[in-house]
Amino acid sequence: MGTAVLVSASNAVAQTDNSLQQQAVKAEPMNSVDPYEGFNRSMFAFNMAFNDSIGKPVANAYNNVVPQPLRTGVSNVFDNLSTPISAVNCFLQGKVEDGLSEIMRFTINSTFGLFGILDIAEPAGLEAKNEDLGQTLYTWGMWTESNYLVLPFVGPFTTRELTGGLVDSSYDPVYINWIEADEGERRLIYMTDGFIQYSKVVNLIDDIKNQPDPYVFSRESYLQHRTNLIYDGKPPQPALDDFNFE
Template sequence: MKSLIHHLYKAIILVMVVMLGACATTQQNERVARIDPLEPMNRAVFTFNENLDQYLVKPAAEAYKFVMPDAVRRGVTNFFSNIGDIFVAANNLLQGKPKEATSDIGRFLVNSTIGILGLFDVATDIGLDKHAEDFGQTMGVWGVSDGPYVVLPFFGPSTARDTVGLAVDLKTDFVLNTNQLNSDEKLGVTALRVLDRRANLLDAGQLLEDAAFDKYSFLRDSYLQRRRNQIYDGDPPPLGD
């Protein structure tokens, strides 16, 4: 009799585990359908971007990192970062954060002068912290919802809201819109910026390759979580809210 009861308990526990697993799977499928309704198309674009990176961008970035001394690469990174501080300041103002905007403008002025056109990041050493703001975040602060998750060709993870924000960022991008450079020079500077950014991500990319079972899902969830964290300046409310 005891043996029969013992086996009955085991059967009940097994059924409960299976039911809980089924519920969890259903909830996960519903969540994915809600945040990523374009998943088949997104995965196709993701594969295209991965192939482009594997066969072109990553090898070029590795060559760039191998050839360029660390000091030169750091100067290139600082130069583009310094230009970006102007647009970071504008977004901080639009988000109602004048203190941060003032710091961003201060960074630009200090690095453009003492830092020799931004090649050296003097501002951080004197306590003017670097911020990261874009128009997608600004719209998020204004209350614009994410919309569906989207993977953009060449640019990668995004959302409907951040895609609009990216269009605004590109429209106001100094390198792409300056009259001081011709089309060939703009292309060269843009290529340098892409190589520099990719070279800075080589180590992180390898960690991702080693850690992620489903790289697409991992990047999607990481991107959405990071953007939510950025919009709320590191203190997001519970998702239920």
């Protein structure tokens, strides 16, 4: 069934946004530090067309039909499920206090917050840390250079982030010890989480499309986002002649 969905989506996309598809075909690498730019632009065009034809209408329907409090509760549940992995990576980076804070967040929200529906930890001063193995690998100095990569449907990553995410998901204690989800159930949960996150920002995509070069704008914004995560919101000022890709 998953293959059929992908094929149907691909056919719909191919029929909806020819201008973006043509842009992807004509695009040639312009940035030597973006070695996958040709592929990335093709996937970016595909994702934009998918957004216009399928993603945005579905996300808007979800936002219009489901009441805001319920949407917030669902989003909180998925945010809560990611907390244990964040805690593990806090400890791996030597951020013991942050790791303990994440454990407290998860414990409080999973119990008093009704399995995470209510985020009562943040008002109590326990803010989410959002750590992952991609950030940990950079912190360890094991993988300091990383390339930008755009995948169909799921969007942008860096190669380090993607690798770290795959490792994180393989041992995630929430799905192994708590939910006890099999591989298929995990994929469904991840897909649902991705849609929930997408539905929160879907209306911002039009702003990206209005940029002189939407792909470059999206790339630079995403890499800046990853850099801010690595440095906990306090990245070093880059030299004018140096471009750090993450």
